[in-house]
Each structure stands twice: as structure tokens, then as C-alpha cells.
Amino acid sequence: MQIMKAKERQTFIDLAIQACGSPEAAFDFALLNGVSLTDDPGVGVELAVPPVVNTAIATYYANKKLYPATGFTGEVPVSAGIGYWAIEIDFIVS
Amino acid sequence: MARTVADYQKIMTDEFMNSPVMALKYGFAVGDSFDNTFSKVAVERIWLYIVAFGLFMSEKFNLSHKNETDEIIKNQRPGTLIWYKNKAMEYMHGYELVADMDYYDTTNLTDSQISEAKVVKNASAVENANVVYVKVATAEPAKLSDDQKAGLEAYFKEIKYAGVKLQIINRDADHYRAVIDIYYDPMVLNSEGISAVTGTETVRDAVSDFIAALEFNGQFRHDALRNSLNALDGVVMSELKVSQISTDNGENYDDIDAYITPDAGYMKIYDAADLTINYLVYETVSD
Numbered sequence: 188m189q190i191m192k193a194k195e196r197q198t199f200i201d202l203a204i205q206a207c208g209s210p211e212a213a214f215d216f217a218l219l220n221g222v223s224l225t226d227d228p229g230v231g232v233e234l235a236v237p238p239v240v241n242t243a244i245a246t247y248y249a250n251k252k253l254y255p256a257t258g259f260t261g262e263v264p265v266s267a268g269i270g271y272w273a274i275e276i277d278f279i280v281s
Numbered sequence: 282m283a284r285t286v287a288d289y290q291k292i293m294t295d296e297f298m299n300s301p302v303m304a305l306k307y308g309f310a311v312g313d314s315f316d317n318t319f320s321k322v323a324v325e326r327i328w329l330y331i332v333a334f335g336l337f338m339s340e341k342f343n344l345s346h347k348n349e350t351d352e353i354i355k356n357q358r359p360g361t362l363i364w365y366k367n368k369a370m371e372y373m374h375g376y377e378l379v380a381d382m383d384y385y386d387t388t389n390l391t392d393s394q395i396s397e398a399k400v401v402k403n404a405s406a407v408e409n410a411n412v413v414y415v416k417v418a419t420a421e422p423a424k425l426s427d428d429q430k431a432g433l434e435a436y437f438k439e440i441k442y443a444g445v446k447l448q449i450i451n452r453d454a455d456h457y458r459a460v461i462d463i464y465y466d467p468m469v470l471n472s473e474g475i476s477a478v479t480g481t482e483t484v485r486d487a488v489s490d491f492i493a494a495l496e497f498n499g500q501f502r503h504d505a506l507r508n509s510l511n512a513l514d515g516v517v518m519s520e521l522k523v524s525q526i527s528t529d530n531g532e533n534y535d536d537i538d539a540y541i542t543p544d545a546g547y548m549k550i551y552d553a554a555d556l557t558i559n560y561l562v563y564e565t566v567s568d
Binding site for chain 1: 285334335338341342345530
């Protein structure tokens with residue numbers, strides 16, 4: 188069985204696209220490794236890889252060395268300053 | 282069989298293309314092909330894909346839940362061999378069953394207490410000549426103590442089906458002995474089978490590991506043993522000259538014909554002398 192390691196901010200859907208060529212493999216990925224689909228796979232943890240769904244896309248990702256990482260856990264930074272203020276939100280029209 | 286994302290998408294696009302309201306709004310003829318009407322990156326297509334993906338995932342969840350539930354139901358059907366096996370593993374030494382029931386009251390016990398009380402860690406149930414044989418062993422695997430065995434017998438007397446003849450097999454590992462010819466590559470191993478890299482006798486270790494890794498009451502197969510030996514570095518071929526098992530503490534040995542299920546459920550090489558390995562140089566080029 189093939190083994191891979193997740194990178195920072197990669198989710199199971201990212202890993203499924205990268206290794207199996209389709210997000211359809213995401214559930215199999217999580218099930219095979221005994222964790223929840225929405226869990227963080229963990230950076231550097233060894234994960235078993237399920238069978239490839241779309242060979243063309245998986246090969247493309249491998250050849251181009253693409254590592255999708257769309258996981259986001261932090262807060263969206265809120266920009267402040269007069270350039271970002273908006274009428275009716277920061278400016279009260281009275 | 283689970284449907285794919287494409288299946289879900291097709292159901293939705295068909296419905297979409299057959300809707301007179303949509304046909305009027307978008308200006309296509311009812312029943313047109315979705316693929317020919319909308320671009321590959323049309324927002325309609327992307328939305329339908331997202332919904333289809335969601336449905337696909339939820340079906341996956343439900344199917345996997347169903348499979349797990351089926352498995353539990355299968356294991357719970359009383360009276361089957363799997364049930365006897367599971368019941369053996371649920372036996373808790375030193376605790377009383379709930380009156381007239383076949384389970385324990387574990388409400389006041391911690392997980393570690395429960396796990397300690399469950400002395401049977403390996404079990405298997407087989408039927409032969411109208412007798413159900415339950416083979417049991419501890420985690421190592423090793424024999425249960427006499428007290429534990431007596432307790433297990435009383436437990437089965439309580440829970441087993443009326444009329445079933447049941448016998449518990451609780452024995453030390455069966456003895457295994459073998460003579461193996463190894464054709465080795467002299468660049469990797471020496472005539473004693475010592476690997477030049479690791480300095481250990483890899484073949485001997487591999488045989489012990491193979492036997493130790495056998496599933497409880499699993500089949501021991503010559504073919505599988507040879508394959509695992511041939512995969513070792515420096516081993517070109519292997520030949521099992523003698524392969525025997527003893528079920529009576531090493532007094533009488535029987536030849537194994539291709540495969541066997543150890544009577545005790547597990548077996549082991551007790552003495553290093555029981556495993557003779559002859560190392561023969563494998564020469565491809567004749568002198």
C-alpha cells in the first residue's frame with residue numbers, strides 16, 4: 188500500500204485530488220486511515236493512500252509537483268483604516 | 282453499489298434540461314443536451330457539481346454506516362461460530378454474569394479493569410463431528426491458567442445453547458520443526474546465512490517472525506512461508522525439506538502437507554535445534 192504525508196493546511200479533499208486525481212476519493216482516504224473526513228490529517232503523519240480514481244489528473248499533479256492546500260483554520264484578518272471603512276457599517280448616516 | 286458524482290450530476294442535469302421553465306429562461310429547447318448547451322466552466326455546471334458531490338459524500342457516509350451495522354448484527358446473531366468466538370473473548374475472569382443473562386454488568390468498572398478481566402485475547406470457534414471447539418489463548422499467545430479455563434468452562438455452560446457439545450481447547454503452542462534448504466547469493470550472505478550488512482541470520486529470524494505473525498487459528502501455508510523467505514535479500518530459492526507439527530508436546534511429529542491449521546490455534550518453534558537451515562551456494566555460471 189502506498190504511503191504519503193500530508194503537508195501544512197492540506198485537507199483530505201486536497202490529498203484525494205493530489206494522490207487519487209479526484210475529490211471522490213476523500214471519504215475512502217479518511218476511512219482507510221480511521222479518521223473523520225473533516226479532521227486535520229496532521230502535518231507529516233503517514234497516511235495510507237486509497238486506489239487512484241482518475242489517473243490522468245493524479246499523474247498531472249505528481250509530475251508538476253502540485254500540492255493543493257486549501258485547509259484554513261485561522262480567522263480572516265479584518266483590515267482596518269479609512270480606506271476599508273464603509274458607509275452604513277462604519278459611518279453612520281444620521 | 283454506490284452512485285458516482287457523475288450519476289448524481291446526470292440526474293440533475295436531465296431534470297434541468299427537461300424543465301420548460303428553465304428552457305424558457307435560458308432559451309434552449311426542452312430536452313437539449315446539457316453538455317452542448319452549457320460551457321465546461323458554466324456556473325450552473327459548477328453548482329450542480331457541488332450539490333452532486335455533497336449527495337455523493339452523504340451516500341458514502343450512509344453506506345459505510347450500514348456496512349458497520351450489518352457487521353455488528355452478523356456478530357450478534359447468537360448460536361453461530363462467530364458468536365461463540367466473540368463470547369469467548371467477552372469472558373471476564375472474576376466477575377459474575379447478570380442473572381440469567383449472557384453479559385456482564387460493567388457500569389462500575391474502568392476500561393482498564395474490563396480489559397484486564399477479559400483474559401481471552403485470541404479465540405476461534407470451529408465445528409467438527411457435532412462438537413463446537415472453542416480455541417482460546419491469551420494475548421502473547423499463550424495458554425490460559427487452569428483457573429481461568431475452569432471459569433471459562435462454567436461461563437460457556439451458562440450461556441451456550443442447550444444440546445450443544447462444546448469443548449474448550451486451551452493448550453500450549455503446537456511444536457513446529459523444519460529443515461529448509463536455502464540457495465543463497467554469496468555476495469549477500471555467507472555459508473552460515475549471516476548477512477554481511479546486518480550481521481544477523483535473516484532467514485532464521487524470518488521463519489520465526491512468519492510463524493509468530495500467523496493469525497490465531499489461521500492457516501500455515503508452505504507456499505506463503507517460501508514466498509516470504511524468497512523475498513529476503515540474498516535468498517535465491519528456498520526448499521522445505523521437512524515441515525512437521527506436533528500436537529502432543531513434541532513427542533510425535535506429523536508431516537504437514539502443503540498447509541495446516543494448528544490444532545491449538547497457534548504454533549511455535551520451541552528450540553533453535555528444531556529449525557535446521559542448510560545454506561547452499563546458488564551458482565548461475567558453471568565452472
